[in-house]
Amino acid sequence: MRKRALPLSKVYRLLEPGPVVLVTTAGSGGPNIMAMSWHTMMEFEPPLVGCVISAKNHSFGALEATGECVLNIPTRELALKVVGCGNTSGRRVDKFAAFGLTPAPASVVGPPLIAECYANLECKVVDTRMVPDHNFFVLQVLKAWIDPTKKEPRTLHHRGRGAFMVAGRTIQLPSKAK
Amino acid sequence: MRKRALPLSKVYRLLEPGPVVLVTTAGSGGPNIMAMSWHTMMEFEPPLVGCVISAKNHSFGALEATGECVLNIPTRELALKVVGCGNTSGRRVDKFAAFGLTPAPASVVGPPLIAECYANLECKVVDTRMVPDHNFFVLQVLKAWIDPTKKEPRTLHHRGRGAFMVAGRTIQLPSKAK
Numbered sequence: 001m002r003k004r005a006l007p008l009s010k011v012y013r014l015l016e017p018g019p020v021v022l023v024t025t026a027g028s029g030g031p032n033i034m035a036m037s038w039h040t041m042m043e044f045e046p047p048l049v050g051c052v053i054s055a056k057n058h059s060f061g062a063l064e065a066t067g068e069c070v071l072n073i074p075t076r077e078l079a080l081k082v083v084g085c086g087n088t089s090g091r092r093v094d095k096f097a098a099f100g101l102t103p104a105p106a107s108v109v110g111p112p113l114i115a116e117c118y119a120n121l122e123c124k125v126v127d128t129r130m131v132p133d134h135n136f137f138v139l140q141v142l143k144a145w146i147d148p149t150k151k152e153p154r155t156l157h158h159r160g161r162g163a164f165m166v167a168g169r170t171i172q173l174p175s176k177a178k
Numbered sequence: 179m180r181k182r183a184l185p186l187s188k189v190y191r192l193l194e195p196g197p198v199v200l201v202t203t204a205g206s207g208g209p210n211i212m213a214m215s216w217h218t219m220m221e222f223e224p225p226l227v228g229c230v231i232s233a234k235n236h237s238f239g240a241l242e243a244t245g246e247c248v249l250n251i252p253t254r255e256l257a258l259k260v261v262g263c264g265n266t267s268g269r270r271v272d273k274f275a276a277f278g279l280t281p282a283p284a285s286v287v288g289p290p291l292i293a294e295c296y297a298n299l300e301c302k303v304v305d306t307r308m309v310p311d312h313n314f315f316v317l318q319v320l321k322a323w324i325d326p327t328k329k330e331p332r333t334l335h336h337r338g339r340g341a342f343m344v345a346g347r348t349i350q351l352p353s354k355a356k
Contacts, residue, residue, distance in 0.1 A: 010338070012338060013337050013338035013341075016196070016215045016216070016335070016336045016337065016338065017196050017215075017335035017336065017337055017343050018194070018195050018196010018197070018335055019196070035355070037194045037195075037219075038194070038218045038219045038220065039218055040216050040217055040218035040228060040229070040230065041215075041216045041230070042216065042230055042312050042314060043312070048312070050218060050228060050312075050314065051218070052218065052219070052220055079349070079351055080351065080352075082351075083351045083352060083353040083355075086353055086354070086355050087352075087353060087354045087355075127308075127311075127312075129307070129308075130305075130307075130308065133305075134220050134221070134226070134228075134305075134316070136220060136228065138312070152343075154346075155343075157194070157195035157196060157335075157345070158194045158195065158355070159191050159194065159195055159348060160188070160190060160191035160194065160355075160356065161353070161355070161356070162350055162351045162352060162353030162354075162355065163191075163348050163349075163350055163351075164348065164349050164350075164351055164353075165195050165330075165333075165345050165346060165347070165348045166346045166347055166348070166349055167335070167343050167345075167346055168332070168343060168344045168345055168346025168347070169343070169344055169346070170337060170341050170342065170343045170344070171257070171341070171342050171344060172340055172341055172342075173257055173258065173260075173261045173340045173341075173342055174258075174261060174265075174340060175261040175264055175265060175339070175340030175342075176264070176265045176340075177213070177261075177264050177265075177336070177338075177339070177340065178338065178339070
């Protein structure tokens with residue numbers, strides 16, 4: 001799969017629909033992966049993304065220490081790997097090895113991209129003021145990559161307790177929205 | 179359609195998948211509706227929801243003044259009404275009348291529920307510290323309503339420029355996640 005750079009002004013189109021993302025970090029213990037559903041766009045350009053990463057997660061420490069992560073967006077065929085990442089802790093498991101995911105070098109941050117994900121967003125932390133109360137980080141997307149062949153990605157959308165809605169068809173409506 | 183109260187501990191299951199919501203407010207100019215995609219869960223219980231409501235929106239003033247709103251979750255059959263709400267401003271249009279949506283009294287807040295939406299979350303603003311920089315409000319859900327007959331709601335998920343992904347099938351995976 002060859003990816004191309006996605007203009008930063010279009011990043012919101014990937015995250016607005018609410019897909020589960022796989023967050024990669026690279027702390028002193030090496031690269032790690034966590035599954036995350038609590039995120040939102042906050043600004044179009046430069047793209048800002050707000051997300052909740054609990055202090056209970058192994059990724060929290062790496063994100064706090066390095067200020068960098070990658071948001072990788074998986075599709076249907078990766079579903080079992082996604083829940084595998086969600087069911088385990090990077091404290092004990094090398095998730096790349098355990099779930100057969102391929103780390104690929106990012107262009108501007110330390111943590112790796114996950115090659116199997118159809119889109120990857122390289123991010124740095126830009127606002128931590130809501131971390132103490134809410135574990136809420138504001139990220140700026142510095143570089144975005146997409147597989148241009150995936151026109152209607154079958155993303156996964158968590159509905160609780162392991163129930164995932166799989167993205168259905170896309171319809172075009174007469175909206176004036178950006 | 180008769181709705182039942184949904185336990186607050188289950189609210190995250192409605193918002194995690196990233197549906198477009200219709201936000202109702204009730205300012206001095208009367209009730210209003212806006213379409214919104216930039217939201218995230220922030221806590222399970224009591225449920226906290228973070229959302230971006232631009233200061234350019236008519237709803238911003240009402241939300242700031244009253245500290246209350248309702249998040250109403252529409253499904254596929256309401257798609258044209260949703261984009262209608264998104265294409266117009268409450269400064270000039272009574273959106274309930276213009277789009278044939280039915281206001282119903284909320285139980286603990288001033289703004290109305292939208293009867294046609296399959297779920298409704300009555301909310302109050304609990305944190306405004308990121309409003310000056312990011313138009314980011316933290317809401318607490320006080321009361322939640324759901325149509326118990328909608329097991330797989332065909333929610334709408336904005337992909338930019340009027341493209342909406344319609345929720346597909348739900349699959350069950352062996353996830354240990356809440």
